[in-house]
Amino acid sequence: MLTALLYGLGTAAPLVAGAAIGLRWQLPKAVLGALMAFGAGTMIAAVSAELFEPAFHQAGAVIAALALFAGAGVYVVANHLIENKLGPRALGWALMLGTVLDGVPENTALGVSLAGSGGLVLLVAVAVGNVPEAISGAALMRDQHGFERSRALWLWAITAVALVLVTVLGNALSDNLSPTHISIVQAFAxxxxxxxxxxxxxxxxxxxxxxxxxxxxxxxxxxxxxxxx
Structure with missing residues (x-):
């Protein structure tokens, strides 16, 4: 349980730190773009190697594909609803939503993987990806929606706490999850x-x-x- 808590904090701390940076400083556009692109690159590698590939090999193409499209569909629909309500300048909220929708399954998979003494690579990939996502999301929330810094930081902190709890819960439930269930979580993420x-x-x-x-x-x-x- 302690290991799961530490791993959860390892993904959550960069999220809060990134949000604090994005709210405190006005980063040059080139730097912000590079950070987002770097984070995108780490996520591409994590999706292929740490999430979808093991799900594909364990659960098979059909189940992994259905879970993959379910994860993408949930985000796309939720993001569309946000844009309809807030308009096209809702990107900051969209990035926070993305952090939640991919972070919850990822952190669940992370907590489950600790039962087999794994998870370090996924931890690093998630943590590295969280930093630019939080920086850009928090900065856009401030610039596009006029959020007070304290309010925006609290929202990101609550998101971080939720991810820690999800990691611990995933680890606690790992003995009751079948390999197929774990694969579904991975592919959804x-x-x-x-x-x-x-x-x-x-x-x-x-x-x-x-x-x-x-x-x-x-x-x-x-x-x-x-x-x-």
Missing amino acids: GGATIAVLADSLMPEAYREGGWWIGMATAAGFLVAFVLGG
């Missing part, structure tokens, strides 16, 4: 992450960072891939 990348993180990274931003994405992918190698 992968689908939500892909939708976040396509709808929010990567388009905004390109707009902020410019034509060279693909290099930062490649760098993030390489770091996460090496960690998983």
Whole structure:
């Protein structure tokens, strides 16, 4: 249980730190774009190697695919509802939503994986991806919606606490989850992450960072891939 708590804190602390940075400083657009692109690269590697691939091999193509599309569909629908309510400048909320929708299954999978003495690579990938996502999401909430810094930070802190609790709960329930159930959680997290990348993180990274931003994405992918190698 203590290990699960520490791993949960390992994913949550970067989230709060990133939100604090995004709310406190006005980062240059190129830096913010590079951070988002780097985080996107780590997420791409984590989805393929740590989430979908094991689900595909364990549960099979049909179950893994259904869970993948379910995760993507939940995010896309929820993000569409937010945009309809808040308008096209709702990206900050969308990134927070993405953090929740991909973070909950990811942290559940992280907690479950600790039963087999694993999870370190997924921990690092999630933590690295959380930082730019929180920086950009918090900054956009401040700039586009006029959020007070304290209120926005509290929202991100609550999100972080929820992810810690999910990690601990996943670890506590690991003995009662079948390998297929674990695979469904992993593939669902992968689908939500892909939708976040396509709808929010990567388009905004390109707009902020410019034509060279693909290099930062490649760098993030390489770091996460090496960690998983």
